[in-house]
Amino acid sequence: MKQNQIFWIVLIALFGAGLYLHTYDYGYTGDDGIYAYFNRVTQKGMAEWTELFKYGSMNFISINPVNTSIYRPFTLLTFALEYQIFGEFNATNGHVLNIFLYFCLLLILGFLLVDLFQKKALPLVIPLGILALYAFHPIHTEVVASVKSRDTLLASVFAFSAILFWVKQEKNITLPKQTLIGVLFFISLISKEETITLIAIVFLIAYFFQNKSFLEGAKATIPFLVPAIIYMICRAVILDSASTTYDSKINSVLYGLSSGDRLATNLFIYLEYLKLLLFPHPLSWDYSFSQIDVQTFKNPIVWLSLLVFAGLIFFAVKGFKSRTLFSFGILFYLSTFSIFANLTTSLTIGSNLGERFMFIPSIAFCLLVVYGLYFFVDRFKVQKSELLMVLVLLPVLLAFSWKTVDRAKVWKNALTLSESGIQTAPKSWRTHAMYAEELRLEAARLKKENLDSAKIFFAKSVSEFDRAFEILGDEVSVSQYLDAQAEVLLGVGDTARAETVLEESIQKRPNSHFAKFKLAAISYNKGDFEKAKRLYLESLKTEKPDLYATYKNLGLAYLRLNENTNAIAVFEKAIEEKEDPEIDRNLAYLYTEIGDLEKAASYQSEDDEFSVEETAFLYTMRDGNDAFQKNEFSTAVLNYAKIEKDFEEFGGAEKYPSYFAAYAKSLLETGDTLAAKSRFLKANEVDPNNSVVLTNLGTIAFIKDKNYSNAERYFREAILAGPENMFTAYTNLGTVLIMQRKEKEAIEAFEKSLQYGSSRGVLGNLFLLNKALGNEERMNYYQEQLAKSSNQ
Structure with a gap:
């Protein structure tokens, strides 16, 4: 009979744990990182394992560490041991261990239930049915499929092991055995404190199954009560005091409510x-506000x-x-x-x-x-009551098994889990916020490989952040997500809105490095180098600044402001944080500019394909392009002229195809038409199909050279090249054809221009051309069009 019991218990345990076998290769999700890859001690293996017992378990996380709330050193010790054995954290190890722990727990529960119900002389089908229903219940998927929930599994395994041993030794509970029970239960509590309530279950088992009196049942809890007291003393000594009341409805919907x-x-x-x-x-x-x-x-x-x-x-x-x-x-x-x-305000937990x-x-x-x-x-x-029970339970067990397997699939990775949340809890602000965050991380990863795909994820993330903030309304602030929201807005190119969000983030979180750093970068890209400099300096004073990136970008801002001494100082601080050939080139250039050639040489590398001269060339080219974009054409000409002699040496038109066109346009705008023409001709050699260059060459030939045949050729080539403004292109051609007395061709060009726009000048030319050719019908038509345009 006993062998039969063992067979069914093992079979149910195997099947229950087997429902999760497909999770073995799943990734980390949810809060897994606080015990593993975000934990500064467990990441070192067993090197600092004693620290785990000296402080609260939230003291070791890399994000907002606190020495309050929880004390679960044994769980952390298993993660440290895992790292020590495997040399790195791998989610597969965590998932496999969870499946094994669940299997062990089912075995322990199976033996405990069978033993208890035998005391009541009840049939085996009852404890086995309880075990099967528990083993297959889908509500357990979160614990078994989440690596972080190793704490719950460990606590349960050790606690129920202690209870099983206590039940088995009911009639021979010696002091050594009581000590063993206490040790097992203490390990359970330092794995996760929720098993402290099982002290009450020990009393209930003693009273209901062992037929002890109320007082005897209370005495039976002593082997469990003593380690619980020791655990509570440890917590009190080790953990810092902290409020147990969550001060926002985003953590607990019960916050601030009246008793009713x-x-x-x-x-x-x-x-x-x-x-x-x-x-x-x-x-x-998740079931947060306002789910x-x-x-x-x-x-x-x-x-x-x-x-x-x-x-x-x-x-x-x-x-x-x-x-x-x-x-x-x-x-x-x-x-x-x-x-x-x-139950009370002081016992409020951080989850609805x-x-x-x-x-x-x-x-x-x-x-x-x-x-x-x-x-x-x-x-x-x-009749055949046990068979009937099996027949009634079987469809439920099958349905639960299917649901368990299906539900566990959402724990495959952080993205699938967070996406499932917006489907199953669409009113929760947190499900939308976490899905937005995972979309942001995925977009950041894709950005390096496929920008278009990344933008799709950024856009989805923007939508989900908007939904999360919409659910929260104006009553509640979740300022920790403002920086992430700004990042995805920048990802979709909405710089204006991103600036607004970043400024809000700074107001609510003045020590946010990200917000000031990103605002500085936006200002830099806009050409406001003074504002960028100020914000980079402020971001250095925030909590945990990225020193390398901030010093580097601040150096670039100083460089654009011609504050070379300051640029040198911060660039040198940047390379103290991280080696960077680009910074070395900048320092070599800057030291050359101030005449310290020995120092400049120390930053030059023979393997570096860039020389100080080329760096200077690039900066001058950049200054010329910036001036050109701002329509500061005199400044652009000065910078373009400086680099013309070195242009071919550093890559020429093949590397900088727009140089001659921009230089020529700048010269033209400053009145140096002859010099502009020579650069436009070079630009035409680089790109014979550049309609802007062809149009400018045609204009110079028409107005300056009076070479109308050349002008006609350039204007026709410009039309073939596909200019942005076809109306102007055909108008130019029509005008130069008039100067060559090609009236019919001019009429054709002007009429084509009317397909793209209209002006009184074109209509007037068509009236005069048709009049000169004696085309009275067309002449009268264009005279009417001129009259209509005058009345509009």
Whole structure:
């Protein structure tokens, strides 16, 4: 008989854990990083493992470390050991370990349930049914499929191991055995503190299954109570004091509520938990504001919840004296759930609802369902009752198994998980914010490979951030996401809105390095180098600035402001942070400019393809282009003239194809037509199909040289090249044809220009040309068009 029990327990455990086998190659998701790749101690393996026991477990994360909240050193120790063994963090190791831990837990629970129900002389189908329902329940996917939830699994494995050993040694509980129980339970607590509620379950087992008196049941908890007290003392000594009340509805919808609304909202949430246990769909990794919003007693669901839980408490109390298993199951559920129930303001947790919180309480749910089914069939004396129970449970188990496998798929990576959230919890601000964040990270990755694909992800991210802020409204600030929102706005090219968001970020988070750094970069790109310099200097004073990037960019700003001494100083600070050949070239150039040739030579590398002369050439070219863009043509001419003699040496037209065209246009605008013509001719050699160059050559030939045949040729070639303004192109051609007495061709050119626009000059020319040729009908037509244009 015992072998039969073991076979079924192992089979159910294998099948339950097997539902998660496909997660073995999944990535990290959610909060996995706080124990692994964002943790400064576990990343060092066992080198500093003792530190894990000296401070709170949030003290080691690289993002906003605090020595408050949680103390889970044993869980962190397993991550450090994992790194020590494998040399790096790999999500596969974490997923495989979670599957194994779940398998172990199912074995332990199986043996515990069988042992307990044997004490009540109840059939094996009951504990096996409870185990199967628990093993296959989809509400557990968050714990098993999330690497971070190793803490829950470890705590559960060690806690239930202690309880199983305690039950097995009921009649021979010596001091060494009590010590072993205490050690196991202490390890459970330093893995995750939620198992502290299992002290109540030890009392309930002693009372309901071992038929101990109330006082004897209380004494039975001593091996568990002592390590719990030691754990609480450790927490008190090691952790810094911190408020346990979350000060914003984004963390807890219960924040700031009156006692009536708080009770109503809690009752609504409690019933939602029961609904997910009975019908686990849809499941979500998050239930933040406003997926669950403030409730009042005007909502009939709140009253329904009140009736349900009042009824449960009534039956629990009523059955306590007679030691019914219904009372045990209800008290089991209420006891283990109490730590997540937000019972008082001081005990408010940072989540409205979480499926992971049902990992242990769901044992009680499964017990009540299976035992309730047995109670029903037994009361009505149904023949082959055990077979009937199996037939009733089987479709539920199959449905739960399918749902578990399907639900676990969303934990494949951070992007699939966050995307699932906006489908299953579309009213939650956090699901949209986290999806936006994952889209941003994916866009940043793609940006290096495919800019068009990256823009698609940036655009989606903008939309999701907008939705998250829309849900929050003006009441609540999540300023930590403003920088990310600005980044994706820059990704889609919306610089103006990005500036607004960055300025808001600075107002709310004055120490934000990113906001000031990005605003400085925007100012630099706009040519406002003074503002860029000021913002880069301010960003250096923020928390955790990126010294290398900031010093480098500040140096470039100084360079554009001709503050060469300052540029040298900050460039040298930049290369102290990180070697960069570009900065070396800049320093070589700057030291050459100030006459320190020995220092300049120290920054020159024989392997560097750029020389000081070429660096100077590039900066002069850049200054000329900047002046050209600003229509400062005299300045542009001066800079372009400086580099003309070295132009071919440093790449020529092949490398800088627009140089001659920009230089020629600048010369033309400053009145040096002859010099402009020679550069336009060179530009024409570089690109014979440049319509702007051809048009300018035609204009010079027409106005300056009076060479109308040349002008006609250039204007015709410009038309073939496809100019932006076809109206002007055909007008130019028509005008030069008039000067050559080619009236018919001129009429044809002017009429083609009217396909792209109109002017009184063109209409007047067509009137006169048709008059000269004696075309009275066309002459009268254009005379009418001229009259109409005068009246408009």
